Amino acid sequence: MTIKIALLGAGTVGSQVARLLKEESELLSARAGAPLELVGISVSNIDAERDPWIDRDLLTTDSTALIEKADIVIELIGGVDLPRKLVLHALRSGKSVVTGNKALLAEHGPEIYDLAKEKNVDVYYEAAVAGAVPVVYAVRESLAGDTVRAIQGILNGTTNYILDEMTTKGLAFEDVLKVAQDLGYAEADPTADVDGHDAAAKIAILASLAFHKRVHIDDVHVEGIRSITAEDIAAATTGGYVIKLIATATQDDTGKIDVRVNPTLVPEAHPLASIGGSFNAVVIEAEAADRLMFYGRGAGGAPTASAVLSDVVAAAAKRVVGGRAPQEIVLGESEFVSADDSCSKYFIRMKVKDHVGVLAELTRYFADAGVSISSVHQEEIAADGDVSLTVTTHSARAADVAATIDSINQAQTAEVVRVLRVGDE
Numbered sequence: 001m002t003i004k005i006a007l008l009g010a011g012t013v014g015s016q017v018a019r020l021l022k023e024e025s026e027l028l029s030a031r032a033g034a035p036l037e038l039v040g041i042s043v044s045n046i047d048a049e050r051d052p053w054i055d056r057d058l059l060t061t062d063s064t065a066l067i068e069k070a071d072i073v074i075e076l077i078g079g080v081d082l083p084r085k086l087v088l089h090a091l092r093s094g095k096s097v098v099t100g101n102k103a104l105l106a107e108h109g110p111e112i113y114d115l116a117k118e119k120n121v122d123v124y125y126e127a128a129v130a131g132a133v134p135v136v137y138a139v140r141e142s143l144a145g146d147t148v149r150a151i152q153g154i155l156n157g158t159t160n161y162i163l164d165e166m167t168t169k170g171l172a173f174e175d176v177l178k179v180a181q182d183l184g185y186a187e188a189d190p191t192a193d194v195d196g197h198d199a200a201a202k203i204a205i206l207a208s209l210a211f212h213k214r215v216h217i218d219d220v221h222v223e224g225i226r227s228i229t230a231e232d233i234a235a236a237t238t239g240g241y242v243i244k245l246i247a248t249a250t251q252d253d254t255g256k257i258d259v260r261v262n263p264t265l266v267p268e269a270h271p272l273a274s275i276g277g278s279f280n281a282v283v284i285e286a287e288a289a290d291r292l293m294f295y296g297r298g299a300g301g302a303p304t305a306s307a308v309l310s311d312v313v314a315a316a317a318k319r320v321v322g323g324r325a326p327q328e329i330v331l332g333e334s335e336f337v338s339a340d341d342s343c344s345k346y347f348i349r350m351k352v353k354d355h356v357g358v359l360a361e362l363t364r365y366f367a368d369a370g371v372s373i374s375s376v377h378q379e380e381i382a383a384d385g386d387v388s389l390t391v392t393t394h395s396a397r398a399a400d401v402a403a404t405i406d407s408i409n410q411a412q413t414a415e416v417v418r419v420l421r422v423g424d425e
Helices: 012-023 025-032 063-069 081-092 102-119 135-142 157-169 173-183 197-211 230-238 301-321 358-368 398-411
Strands: 003-008 036-042 072-075 096-099 148-154 241-251 257-267 279-286 290-297 343-353 373-381 386-393 414-422
Touching: 003 012, 003 063, 003 301, 012 025, 012 036, 012 301, 025 036, 025 301, 036 063, 063 081, 072 081, 072 301, 081 096, 081 102, 096 102, 096 301, 102 197, 135 148, 135 197, 135 279, 135 290, 148 197, 157 173, 157 230, 157 241, 157 279, 197 241, 197 257, 230 241, 230 343, 230 386, 230 414, 343 358, 343 398, 358 373, 358 386, 358 398, 386 414, 398 414
Parallel strands: 003 036, 003 072, 072 096, 257 414
Antiparallel strands: 148 241, 148 279, 241 257, 279 290, 343 386, 343 414, 373 386
């Protein structure tokens, strides 16, 4: 019995998958329990330049015909519309699917999972979240006997690199973004990364797995890092924090889910604070297992190909010995915490005029809105007479914090410069 594999896409990741399938053929086949044969590679342009290990005889532009030849289909095209069409065709044809496409799953996961169940085939997607970091496996299988309460993580290497460079070198966002693009960490159009959409798709997938509810990417509250300045980072550092783009998913005792992506002040003692460069890290809080942390390369050809091939081996082994991969579990309708009711500690940076009674006036606005202050820090008086003031709150509703800021702005007591969430220890 030979397991035939179709590879859709030969880009950065697809090319590495093809290389490893060739170089590690004996080992991968032994792990799968049967020989693995790459029967074709679907590309948009056969004549394009390719890595030397790509066998041009395997190249085709006919993805549909290639799917029909295979037992397992690896989808690494990117985008949503075409991959959705091809993945659904593969499942209808009785093929198991391995994909690294987080946008596809975050938007159309339920449709894909339902069809796979109907056709008695499997969908694997370890590579869709955090590259080589085995966090999907951990949530879907390793923690199957536990209850996950919260997930928080750095799920986008581009933004982590940018914020790390801004923090350690004092550089401006635009300057670091340009370097990241030159190094290949950021795309020419960095919107998906810096505006938080890439991380949002990943946390939607993890939340769906962790809480056994369906979470669409549109259910994720998203804020990116474009507005973060060197002054914000300096103020955070003074307070003992590091700014990171954190994706968070929590479920409260009533079953309501809060899923979001925000630039967040992470306490220096927290394990995520030390994650530098383009690395990813995920912290999971579970009832029995307590705190678990996963760390590693979140992107790149070879690291992501490693995750793809772990899924290929698993899918192939199921073909050999029978049985199914763990299935999607949906326990009731999804209920979400509203944007107004979402609770967090907040870090509020303001410019105020230095005059008698200004602090008392400010604290009154916080008290009137029911927002409790944890600490206040004042910088030296600037030449124009303004004082930089930062207020850190205890946990408060987003709506109450917004009301506080509105009161401050309307009274012209101060200029609110930045409002950021603060993570727990």
